[in-house]
Amino acid sequence: MGRSMLDLWVxxxxxxxxxxxxxxxxxxxxxxxxxxxxxxxINANFDNIGGLKPRAAIKSAGVVVGxxxxxxxxxxxxxxxxxxxxxxxxxxxxxxTASILTAGLLGEQYIGLEGGGDDxxxxxxxxIRLTQSAVVLExxxxxxxxxxxxEGGTQKP
Amino acid sequence: xxxxxxxFRIRTLFQATIHVVSSEILIEIKDxxxxxxxxxxxxxxxxxxxRGKVVALMGISGSGKTTLxxxxxxxxxxxxxxxxVDGECTSALDQQGIYRLRRRMGMLFQFGALFTDLSVFDNxxxxxxxxxxxxxxxxxxxVMMKLHAVGLRGAHKLMPAELSGGMARRVALARAIALDPMxxxxxxxxxxxxxxxxxxxxxxxxxxxxxxxxxxxxxxxxVQEALDVVDYVYYLSDxxxxxxxxxxxxxxNKDPLVHQFVYGEAxxxxxxxxxxxxxxxxxxxGARRKAxxxxxxxxx
Amino acid sequence: xxxRGMPTVRSIGAKAIDNVLRLGYAxxxxxxxxxxxxxxxxxxxxxxxxxxxxxxxxxxxxLVSGLFxxxxxxxxxxQTLTTYGSESALGVLVALSLVRELGPVVSALLFASRAGSxxxxxxxxxxxTEQLSAMEMMAVDPIARVVAPRFWAGVISMPLLAAMFSAMxxxxxYIVGVVLIGVDEGSFWSQMQSAVDxxxxxxxxxxxxxxxxxxxxxxxxxxxxxxxxxxEGVSGATxxxxxxxxxxxxxxxxxxxxxxxxxx
Numbered sequence: 060m061g062r063s064m065l066d067l068w069v070x071x072x073x074x075x076x077x078x079x080x081x082x083x084x085x086x087x088x089x090x091x092x093x094x095x096x097x098x099x100x101i102n103a104n105f106d107n108i109g110g111l112k113p114r115a116a117i118k119s120a121g122v123v124v125g126x127x128x129x130x131x132x133x134x135x136x137x138x139x140x141x142x143x144x145x146x147x148x149x150x151x152x153x154x155x156t157a158s159i160l161t162a163g164l165l166g167e168q169y170i171g172l173e174g175g176g177d178d179x180x181x182x183x184x185x186x187i188r189l190t191q192s193a194v195v196l197e198x199x200x201x202x203x204x205x206x207x208x209x210e211g212g213t214q215k216p
Numbered sequence: 217x218x219x220x221x222x223x224f225r226i227r228t229l230f231q232a233t234i235h236v237v238s239s240e241i242l243i244e245i246k247d248x249x250x251x252x253x254x255x256x257x258x259x260x261x262x263x264x265x266x267r268g269k270v271v272a273l274m275g276i277s278g279s280g281k282t283t284l285x286x287x288x289x290x291x292x293x294x295x296x297x298x299x300x301v302d303g304e305c306t307s308a309l310d311q312q313g314i315y316r317l318r319r320r321m322g323m324l325f326q327f328g329a330l331f332t333d334l335s336v337f338d339n340x341x342x343x344x345x346x347x348x349x350x351x352x353x354x355x356x357x358x359v360m361m362k363l364h365a366v367g368l369r370g371a372h373k374l375m376p377a378e379l380s381g382g383m384a385r386r387v388a389l390a391r392a393i394a395l396d397p398m399x400x401x402x403x404x405x406x407x408x409x410x411x412x413x414x415x416x417x418x419x420x421x422x423x424x425x426x427x428x429x430x431x432x433x434x435x436x437x438x439v440q441e442a443l444d445v446v447d448y449v450y451y452l453s454d455x456x457x458x459x460x461x462x463x464x465x466x467x468x469n470k471d472p473l474v475h476q477f478v479y480g481e482a483x484x485x486x487x488x489x490x491x492x493x494x495x496x497x498x499x500x501x502g503a504r505r506k507a508x509x510x511x512x513x514x515x516x
Numbered sequence: 517x518x519x520r521g522m523p524t525v526r527s528i529g530a531k532a533i534d535n536v537l538r539l540g541y542a543x544x545x546x547x548x549x550x551x552x553x554x555x556x557x558x559x560x561x562x563x564x565x566x567x568x569x570x571x572x573x574x575x576x577x578x579l580v581s582g583l584f585x586x587x588x589x590x591x592x593x594x595q596t597l598t599t600y601g602s603e604s605a606l607g608v609l610v611a612l613s614l615v616r617e618l619g620p621v622v623s624a625l626l627f628a629s630r631a632g633s634x635x636x637x638x639x640x641x642x643x644x645t646e647q648l649s650a651m652e653m654m655a656v657d658p659i660a661r662v663v664a665p666r667f668w669a670g671v672i673s674m675p676l677l678a679a680m681f682s683a684m685x686x687x688x689x690y691i692v693g694v695v696l697i698g699v700d701e702g703s704f705w706s707q708m709q710s711a712v713d714x715x716x717x718x719x720x721x722x723x724x725x726x727x728x729x730x731x732x733x734x735x736x737x738x739x740x741x742x743x744x745x746x747x748e749g750v751s752g753a754t755x756x757x758x759x760x761x762x763x764x765x766x767x768x769x770x771x772x773x774x775x776x777x778x779x780x
Binding site: 065066068069071072073075076077079080082083084086087088 | 682
């Protein structure tokens with residue numbers, strides 16, 4: 060194996076390996092999460108975050124606009140404070156609603172933002188005041204039963 | 217040998233340290249003991265190897281000859297005692313110092329120990345490429361000279377797997393003398409060679425020594441070849457220095473131990489049988505002591 | 517050496533102590549290798565040469581295996597997903613299985629048996645034929661000249677081979693799923709792209725294969741360097757390399773996976 064043949068094959072090998080990595084990175088995966096872009100932080104308080112986890116998506120109109128940075132428990136108000144990192148390019152008005160929604164029927168939970176009509180935009184460190192907590196299945200069922208019982212009660216003479 | 221004399225001139229260009237006072241004695245071994253764990257291998261060894269001479273270190277297998285070579289080469293340090301090579305004590309040297317010392321030594325291993333993934337040319341050029349910053353054209357000339365000295369210039373393209381035993385050892389010799397070492401050490405250079413190759417190697421040892429001014433230390437148990445070629449002999453038995461002298465003195469030595477070795481006698485102080493139990497009992501012959509078919513004495 | 521008749525407990529204890537000693541020696545060995553890596557970087561030709569023997573010669577087995585594994589994933593995945601009506605998620609299944617787990621792990625196991633055992637045998641034989649001693653006597657440090665280049669070549673090769681395995685596997689899944697079976701091509705790729713995250717999945721896979729590369733190369737080189745200089749010694753060392761490397765890869769995989777994919 061001549062010296063130059065050896066170098067040639069090693070070169071081919073390294074190029075093939077890097078090409079494989081590049082293909083995986085660009086064609087197979089999505090780069091949306093990859094480092095790029097500045098973000099600003101805003102908060103929101105929820106009564107119940109359900110199954111929301113850090114790094115969950117934050118979507119508005121179905122498009123990912125940011126990621127959940129951290130979730131902490133507010134011991135004074137007994138609510139969950141969620142810190143969100145929104146990409147700097149997207150501005151939301153002060154009366155935006157933040158709801159915890161589920162992707163698909165049994166999928167992961169994410170935060171959905173619906174813009175309001177306010178002129179003033181949220182800045183770093185602001186809190187969203189209108190929030191809707193996650194739907195907890197047990198509460199839904201007990202609510203349903205309660206409604207059913209109440210309905211039955213009003214019907215009876 | 218023109219080739220060798222030219223490379224001898226070049227050797228002086230390489231020597232990093234030039235000893236202004238070059239003593240008569242190149243290697244001095246004083247009261248050296250070496251033990252492997254609890255097993256003593258060498259006891260109370262005293263040797264002096266004068267500059268420019270060919271010295272043989274002889275003994276039966278397992279007498280500690282190769283260990284002594286390793287101690288001189290700094291591979292291991294003696295348990296006690298001192299080994300001085302060209303004035304430097306090997307136990308006092310750090311790793312860098314040992315490497316510096318080894319650059320002035322050449323060693324021929326028993327079966328050559330050529331690098332199997334390199335060609336003959338690359339094997340001989342190995343040390344030149346690693347230690348000296350020479351242009352390739354000069355390396356090529358030097359390699360050819362060394363190979364010519366051992367008679368294998370035409371084989372430079374071959375791989376070690378394609379060489380016969382004798383050829384491999386000659387290439388290894390060319391490799392060992394690549395940087396014109398101050399000391400050449402040969403570990404059993406004659407073992408397992410056909411008579412012609414044996415003669416060739418023995419001659420090379422002598423010629424290299426005389427032409428390059430190298431000091432040579434030959435470890436061997438090949439008595440007849442060695443005695444024809446060397447200037448002085450040290451005889452080791454069981455880790456101790458038993459006798460030393462010129463070849464003529466060794467031949468004339470009356471000590472039964474030395475005599476048995478030099479003349480290759482089956483019977484002598486060195487036992488033929490490995491220590492074992494009583495032979496008759498082993499054959500389950502009971503109390504009847506039959507005359508053994510082998511005759512002679514047996515180790516009890 | 518424990519002889520027959522010695523209580524079993526003592527022999528187990530002796531073996532355990534032996535292994536701990538050996539582990540310490542191995543740790544010192546890798547420390548020396550890293551410390552003496554200067555020569556490898558000053559003369560990259562040494563690493564390039566070893567890259568050929570570890571990387572290039574492993575390419576064929578990696579590419580072919582990757583293709584087959586991907587094709588099997590496509591087949592099996594389709595069978596199972598059909599029962600839930602989710603064939604369109606086949607791309608997701610194949611890609612995530614490969615990139616997160618099968619790519620790094622299977623290519624590591626193949627690498628250990630092909631390149632790892634070759635390294636062990638080579639170094640073991642060099643030791644047995646006194647080539648390493650000869651190098652030492654020529655004032656060339658065998659660890660710097662022989663061991664370190666092979667170490668870096670192995671560490672560089674492994675992530676590249678794992679990436680090639682995954683890429684070929686996805687291609688294999690595509691061939692089986694889209695071309696042969698008829699899953700919708702658009703949803704195959706689009707669902708895959710939305711489910712595979714570069715940082716979460718691909719980078720973690722690369723990190724895994726890097727760690728596996730270090731482990732396998734370390735074990736292979738150490739076993740070769742420490743092998744008894746006989747025929748049985750070298751053959752035993754080669755076997756030990758493959759077994760120990762494989763176990764190490766699987767154990768490390770578990771540890772790494774629990775860190776990386778624990779569900780945040």
